[in-house]
Amino acid sequence: MNDALLAASIIWLFVFMYAILGSVDFGAGFWGMVYSQKEDDRAGALANRFLSPTWEVTNVFLVMLVVSIVAFFPAALSQLSLALLVPGSLVLLLLLIRSTFMVYAYSAQRFQRALSVVSGVTGLLIPALLVLVLPIIAGGFIDSRTGQLLSDKLFMSPVTYAYLAFGLISELFLSAAFLADYSREADDEEAYVVFRRFALIFGPLTLFIGTIAVPLMGEQASWLRINIEGNRWWFFASAVIFFIGYSAYWWPTKGHHHRRGVPRAAFTLFILQFFLASLAYGVSHLPYLMYPVLTIKESVTNHNTFITLLISYGVGMAILVPGFYLFWRLFLKDKRYLHQE
Amino acid sequence: MDELMTARALFGSSLGFHILFATLGVGLPLMIFMAELLFQVTKDKDYTLMAKRWTKAQAILLGVAIPSGTIVAVQLSLLWPHFMEWVGQIIALPFQVELFAFFLEALFMSIYVYAADRLSPTLRILSVFFVALGGSLSGALITSANAWMNTPTGFDLAKDGSIIHVRPWEAFFNPSFPAAAIHVLFSAYMTGAFVIASIAALRMLKRKKKDAPYHYHRKALMLSLAIGLIMSLGTAMDGHWAGQVLHEKQPEKLAAAEGLFETQSYAPLALGGVTDTQEQRLKGAVEIPWMLSFLAGNRFDTVVQGLNDFPRDTWPPSYTHTLFSLMIGIGTLLMILAGFVWLYRWRKGGDHLPRWLLRLLTVGGPLSLLAIEFGWVFTCSGRQPWTVYQYQRTSEAVTAATGLMTWFVLFISIYVLLLISTIWIMRSYFRKRPIEQELGFLGLEGRKGEELH
Numbered sequence A: 001m002n003d004a005l006l007a008a009s010i011i012w013l014f015v016f017m018y019a020i021l022g023s024v025d026f027g028a029g030f031w032g033m034v035y036s037q038k039e040d041d042r043a044g045a046l047a048n049r050f051l052s053p054t055w056e057v058t059n060v061f062l063v064m065l066v067v068s069i070v071a072f073f074p075a076a077l078s079q080l081s082l083a084l085l086v087p088g089s090l091v092l093l094l095l096l097i098r099s100t101f102m103v104y105a106y107s108a109q110r111f112q113r114a115l116s117v118v119s120g121v122t123g124l125l126i127p128a129l130l131v132l133v134l135p136i137i138a139g140g141f142i143d144s145r146t147g148q149l150l151s152d153k154l155f156m157s158p159v160t161y162a163y164l165a166f167g168l169i170s171e172l173f174l175s176a177a178f179l180a181d182y183s184r185e186a187d188d189e190e191a192y193v194v195f196r197r198f199a200l201i202f203g204p205l206t207l208f209i210g211t212i213a214v215p216l217m218g219e220q221a222s223w224l225r226i227n228i229e230g231n232r233w234w235f236f237a238s239a240v241i242f243f244i245g246y247s248a249y250w251w252p253t254k255g256h257h258h259r260r261g262v263p264r265a266a267f268t269l270f271i272l273q274f275f276l277a278s279l280a281y282g283v284s285h286l287p288y289l290m291y292p293v294l295t296i297k298e299s300v301t302n303h304n305t306f307i308t309l310l311i312s313y314g315v316g317m318a319i320l321v322p323g324f325y326l327f328w329r330l331f332l333k334d335k336r337y338l339h340q341e
Numbered sequence B: 001m002d003e004l005m006t007a008r009a010l011f012g013s014s015l016g017f018h019i020l021f022a023t024l025g026v027g028l029p030l031m032i033f034m035a036e037l038l039f040q041v042t043k044d045k046d047y048t049l050m051a052k053r054w055t056k057a058q059a060i061l062l063g064v065a066i067p068s069g070t071i072v073a074v075q076l077s078l079l080w081p082h083f084m085e086w087v088g089q090i091i092a093l094p095f096q097v098e099l100f101a102f103f104l105e106a107l108f109m110s111i112y113v114y115a116a117d118r119l120s121p122t123l124r125i126l127s128v129f130f131v132a133l134g135g136s137l138s139g140a141l142i143t144s145a146n147a148w149m150n151t152p153t154g155f156d157l158a159k160d161g162s163i164i165h166v167r168p169w170e171a172f173f174n175p176s177f178p179a180a181a182i183h184v185l186f187s188a189y190m191t192g193a194f195v196i197a198s199i200a201a202l203r204m205l206k207r208k209k210k211d212a213p214y215h216y217h218r219k220a221l222m223l224s225l226a227i228g229l230i231m232s233l234g235t236a237m238d239g240h241w242a243g244q245v246l247h248e249k250q251p252e253k254l255a256a257a258e259g260l261f262e263t264q265s266y267a268p269l270a271l272g273g274v275t276d277t278q279e280q281r282l283k284g285a286v287e288i289p290w291m292l293s294f295l296a297g298n299r300f301d302t303v304v305q306g307l308n309d310f311p312r313d314t315w316p317p318s319y320t321h322t323l324f325s326l327m328i329g330i331g332t333l334l335m336i337l338a339g340f341v342w343l344y345r346w347r348k349g350g351d352h353l354p355r356w357l358l359r360l361l362t363v364g365g366p367l368s369l370l371a372i373e374f375g376w377v378f379t380c381s382g383r384q385p386w387t388v389y390q391y392q393r394t395s396e397a398v399t400a401a402t403g404l405m406t407w408f409v410l411f412i413s414i415y416v417l418l419l420i421s422t423i424w425i426m427r428s429y430f431r432k433r434p435i436e437q438e439l440g441f442l443g444l445e446g447r448k449g450e451e452l453h
């Protein structure tokens, strides 16, 4: 594998990881807001219990994604920065509001409600806006003279709304599926029932919107549509895995007849589904980083820097593994934390 | 304002905003760590209470530090893409390694805050240590990137201007990195300490009699002044070193910082005053004879270059002299102040501190934060017109995008709003949990877990 392809694969992996983590994080914020309406609602409390210790860590994954793009594909930056100034700055503003207001809401009793509504709603919009990067880099929305984004054209185009809806719905779906699993881990059947219901609603919707987005790609990104259609079996396999995962919500549980479904299996299979689908999307996107001006080969960094970066990733991750393990034990596994009243 | 000026203003204010919270994010964990340690040594429960309350403040500040840092990181690419092309090829390493520092801080901060009641004392101290380590590493690593902009090394330019023979580690350990990194850390610890000292002094002024809360605040004050004294001494000594690096590597920056036009030996150190570029002299400054030469080279006959040796279009802006004087002035003042309080206590004994001294101490925190701002604006503006010293001009680094003004207005408004609301949230949080009440509850251990939420 050459440097360019390896670098692209690493970036792709980070995009995939952040897509899952970010969806769960922002989605949990939204569910936490919806279900903290009533004083004693367990679903809201559970979502917040997950969120308080994890949001900072999730945010580092976002930073990691940005930093790795700079490090691996420096030559792409001038084009990318022009194209992404508007959505990027919007996301930054929303992110600032979302995180600070969420932290404020933990600390101030008086305006807790208002603060958590603001952070919940802004959090809902962030993944939807982030997904907009995809149609932009697929081409057709850039002024070829100035390199800047044609915002009007972007917002007039139906495919934009397909992507937006996809971002929004998959955020709600993934976070509900995750929280269903988290509630089961916490032995909280009441919350489980709530999140299972939402996973059941939003799952098929995600699949539906994903499917209709492809024919909507139209003129501008026909190259991508053709590639995607060429890889259709990958997408098909991912849909099959989705349905198996979906069915897991009805699988019997050993020893507990009143409990319906195995959410751990469902969530794991959904991750696999997203993995396959986004891998197929990524492969279809090659060799372009941004169509038609940037290919990965032309943008990749020099070999020395590339090797040093790879080594630093290896060493850094190895050092951090015990920290992540401890973190997981304390907040995703420890019954004393999960089960707080 | 043209687009370049707007980009500079937008980026400068984002950093100016981030740095307030980030510096405290480096300084406060050290104070928390010290309080935890002191508790283990003295078994005085006041110190755990301090650690707990400071941790809460730190958690609120992190809520702003983290997204604002994310903004800075993304804006670097959005506003200075051509600079980041260089970064990506040459100095990506510190940004990369910094991620691990972020992970370290974020993981252990959550562990320390939300799992404190489930950890053994050793593991608790260890996690607050990792928080402090993560924050300090973040500061030192980003400084490496900034130092590289001042003294770029670790690459060669080919005839056609492309970058070749990149040596990432050499770029990382560029000549001004050691002095700058240590200076940033010392100044951040010093700021954390003086901010705590300010608050403690304010609280002591409010108390009518010398009861338990008064003693609690006095302990906090003396602890923070001890650390503040050590760190401000370190800051000054290391600032001296940083000045020597300037003398060798960026002489026009030092000349601008000192308003020095004529190259000379036995050069005086000028404090205050305004640089007049028209008449080419410094107006209204206090001059300490021979001192600049001594600072620059440890000898009075060191020749210090003046601005006239350099082409006029590479002169840094003249206000850098004011920024530099203010930074040094504040550093000296706070060092003397902290030293004086400890001296006073040592000579007079007892626990009495006069009210005028306490009043003086209340300004230490804000002044220290200002010094941080002055120092950074000095290092970034003093590099002008270069973004990468002698390689890339700021006008060559900027994005071609237009319409930045809208974003500037939006970001500035949010920053102002968040500055106000953060102070307000802090106040209302601690007002709800006055120290009297918490001291009264000290015996009941059960509250700890829930309190930290």
Ligand code: HDD
Binding pocket: B143, B150, B176, B180, B181, B183, B184, B187, B188, B190, B191, B235, B236, B238, B239, B240, B242, B243, B244, B246, B253, B327, B328, B329, B330, B331, B332, B368, B369, B371, B372, B373, B374, B375, B376, B377, B378, B379, B380, B382
């Ligand atoms: C509490 C904050 C604070 C205080 C009291 C001081 N400094 Fe400072 N200084 C900083 C905070 C700072 C900083 C914000 O951390 C800077 C900006 C960039 C950097 O590397 O550190 C800095 C930069 C900086 C530089 C390097 C600029 C460059 O490389 O471009 C020099 C020469 C000094 N300082 C010198 C001093 C001296 C002689 C001081 C005497 C007391 C002093 N500073 C006090």
Ligand code: HEM
Binding pocket: B008, B009, B011, B012, B013, B015, B016, B017, B019, B080, B083, B142, B143, B145, B146, B373, B376, B377, B380, B381, B383, B384, B386, B387, B388, B394, B397
């Ligand atoms: C965190 C504290 C910092 C503050 C408050 C700060 C402040 C500023 C200001 C005010 C400017 C505008 C300069 C001018 O136009 O006169 C600027 C420019 C800039 N700074 Fe800094 N800076 C900080 C740290 C850094 C660091 C750590 C880096 C690099 C890693 C950096 C990179 C830049 C770049 C790329 C520019 C734009 C180009 C230039 O003007 O040189 N800054 N900064």
Ligand code: HEM
Binding pocket: A056, A059, A060, A063, B015, B018, B019, B022, B023, B025, B026, B062, B065, B066, B067, B068, B069, B070, B071, B072, B073, B076, B101, B102, B103, B105, B106, B134, B135, B136, B138, B139, B140, B142, B143, B184, B188
């Ligand atoms: C160009 C300059 C800078 C950039 C690009 C930058 C970037 C960032 C980013 C992305 C974060 C969020 C990390 C997270 O998600 O957890 C952050 C937080 C932080 N930054 Fe900055 N920063 C800059 C300047 C500085 C400086 C000069 C200091 C130190 C004096 C500093 C110290 C910190 C600290 C302590 C945090 C706290 C949170 C953490 O470590 O997780 N930063 N910064």
